[in-house]
Amino acid sequence: MRDPRAEELYRRFSRKGIARQRIHKWLRSFTWVFTVQLLGSVKRVVDFVIALCLLLLFLPVIFLYMIFSLRLPKVDKIARLGRWGIVFYEYKFKLPNNMFGKVLQMLRFHRLPAMWNVVKGDMSLIGPSLVSPQKLTLNQEKVRRRCSVRPGFICLWWIRKRANIDYETELDVDNEYIERQSFRRDLGIALRSIPAMMYGKGVKISRDYINIFGILIRNVTMDEAIEEIMDVMDGSEKKQFCFVNPDCANIAYKNRDYFTVLKNCHYVLGDGIGIKIAGKLLGNEIKxxxxxxxxxxxxxxxxxxTSKSLFLLGAREEVIQGVASWVKENYPNLTLAGYRNGYFTQQEQQQVIEQINDSKADLLLVAFGAPKQEKWIAQNQAQLHAKVAIGVGGLFDFYSGRMPRAPQWMREIGMEWVYRLYNEPRRLWRRYVIGNVVFLYRVMKQKLRGTTI
Incomplete structure (x- = not known):
């Protein structure tokens, strides 16, 4: 009887097998280059026509600018790295530092001369981000791939940065775009850039905290929040972390017990587009x-x-089992110390706490929904041995597969809440349709009173 493994090894590593693999590798490379060239040729024609039309269309705007400012607009030239590593100069209008200039800046008028870069072939309308030649190293595979296409007037990373979900690096997002580029995807990016402009500039300087209704929200990046969690697990003290979205803020506005828990919490994190808008209104944008x-x-x-372990508590039995399975499948080296559903009586509570402590978990995630989960952690943290305890709301529903998450493009325009409302209208209509309006009203009232940090 033949050994299937031996046959497989012979098929792959015999002379014919190695030759076959080389041919397949060459064909894949050829197909990729051919596809890039074909898409690039068609895309170049589309870029040229649209950019030329936009330049002609906005000529009257340039004349109006000259009339109002009584001078020709100044043009800045910025060195950029183009296709095949060729350096070119991006053109931009230098706008006056007054109200008129700020309005034009908001309308992206200063970038209009870059349409000439598109006409010349230096840039594409949609592509990877524009970078200076000094920003890249020469020995990275991702950089070489980035240089195989023209940089874009609009890029995916810019959209994600505007929505404050730029968790990956600029280079990683550029490579994601290149690997998945298509005309349909380019059209989607172009459409998503419209709401992205409404979010204002990306964060430049932000304070460490944002005060919303007296709750101090830490103004950190995703990486900084994760590092803080890891540092606490390495320390000697037990800490509670909380997420606050507009609904949580509305609840805390009236529920003094919940408000007190959030005030005493070690680390409060801002969650959702509503917190971003609130920060912007209060003059302190979130990172x-x-x-x-x-x-x-x-x-x-x-x-x-690391050697750190995790315990999951909350949701229904089938949901918590689904999350546990997802963790084991996607992170096989992670120590899942245990899990338990969130349905237990007051008499069973001590038994649940002992189960968590016996697991020796370093991190406890609790999904009871706000404010119940935060109150439960605060009331029982003295008995719990886990260094970090976090209330995570409906997170388990997403990772168990019970509820689908909004597509990436909806998250990029800050409309994940619309998707959730569509999926659960009865449960969430009051929270989003009424709650969001009430939240923004209260933020504006706070702004008028001058209570900001």
Missing amino acids: QNVNGTDLFPRLCEKLQK
Whole structure:
């Protein structure tokens, strides 16, 4: 009887097998280059026509600018790295530092001369981000791939940065775009850039905290939040972390017990587009949308590289089992100390606490929903041995597969809440349709009173 493994090894590593693999590798490379060239040729024609039309269309705007400012617009030239590593100069209008200039800046008028770069073939309308030649190293595979296409007037990373979900590096997002580029995807990016402009500039300087209704929200990036969680697990003290979205803020506005828990919490993180808008209204923009759903897989990735362990508590039995299976499948090196559903009586509570402590878990995630989960952690943290305890709301529903998450493009335009409302209208209509309006009203009232940090 033949050994299937031996046959497989012979098929792959015999002379014919190695030759076959080389041919397949060459064909894949040829196909990729041919596809890039074909798409590039068609895309170049589309770029040329649209950019030329836009330049002609906005000529009257340039004349109006000259009339109002009584001078020709100044043009800045910025060195950029183009296709095949060729350096070119991106053109931009230098706008006056007054109200008129700020309005034009908001309308992206200063970038209009870059359409000439598109006409010349230096740039594409949609592509990887524009970078200076000094920003890249020469020995990276991702950099070489980035240089195989023209940089874009609009890029995917810019959209994600505007929505505060730029968790990956600029280079990684550029490579994601290149690997998946298509005309349909380019059209989607172009459409998503419209709401992205409404979010204002990406964060440049932000204070360490944002005060919303007296709750001090830490203004950190996703990586900084994860590092803080890891540092606490390495320390000697037990800490509670909380996520606050507009609904949580509305609850805390009236519920003094919940408000007190959030005030005493070690680390409060801003979750959702509503917190971003609130920060902008209060003159203190958040760095990133640090929500539990995006934090969870990144935290699992970090945990599996250490000896730290995780305990999951909450939701129905089938949901918690689904999350546990997802963790084991996607992070096999992570120590899942245990899990339990969230349905237990007051008499069973001590038994649940002992189960968590016996597991010797370093991190406890609790999914009872706000404010119940935060109150439960605060009331029982003295008995719990886990160094970090976090309330995670509906996170388990997403990773168990019970509820689908909004597509990436909806998250990029800050409309994940619309998708959730569509899926659960009866449960969430009051929270989003009424709650969001009430939240923004209260933020504006706080702004008028001058209570900001």
